[in-house]
Amino acid sequence: MKKRLSLIVLLAFTGCAPMIQTAPADLLPFMDSAAAPAIRFETKTELHLDTGYTRTLARNSVWKLVGRLPQGAVYRPAGTVFTIEGRQVHEAYLVIHDKQLVGFYLPGEQNYSPLSTAVPITTGEIQ
Numbered sequence: 001m002k003k004r005l006s007l008i009v010l011l012a013f014t015g016c017a018p019m020i021q022t023a024p025a026d027l028l029p030f031m032d033s034a035a036a037p038a039i040r041f042e043t044k045t046e047l048h049l050d051t052g053y054t055r056t057l058a059r060n061s062v063w064k065l066v067g068r069l070p071q072g073a074v075y076r077p078a079g080t081v082f083t084i085e086g087r088q089v090h091e092a093y094l095v096i097h098d099k100q101l102v103g104f105y106l107p108g109e110q111n112y113s114p115l116s117t118a119v120p121i122t123t124g125e126i127q
Helices: 002-014
Strands: 038-041 045-048 054-057 062-069 072-077 083-085 089-091 093-097 100-106 111-120 123-126
Touching: 045 111, 054 083, 062 093, 072 100, 089 100
Parallel strands: none
Antiparallel strands: 038 062, 038 123, 045 054, 062 072, 072 093, 083 089, 093 100, 100 111
16 A cells, blocks of 8 residues: 555656746846836747746737846846746746847746756847
8 A cells, every 4th residue: 555655646746847947046127117128029939948838939029128137138028927837837037148048037036047948039129
């Protein structure tokens, strides 16, 4: 009976999504939110997360600069909420460096979550 229970517990854990990898992050905020630059995605971009989930950055979606991390500029979506998912769902902002999405800033936890492979992105600046 004990072996059977151990097997059931092991199978339950292997069926769960992996946790999102994070590290503490100190966001240096952009001081003038009214004048914050914004970007617009010129193409639809599919993101395949290390957790096995997929997210889409919609064509023409607008993202406003909120600050900086050592890893890159941090953008939040305008007029909506963007999330990433693993074992839990997390609100996420994009971290962009050299025209590549390198990870996410999780404002609720004040953490940075890197992508294992940076994703090239095509954006235009909005004036």
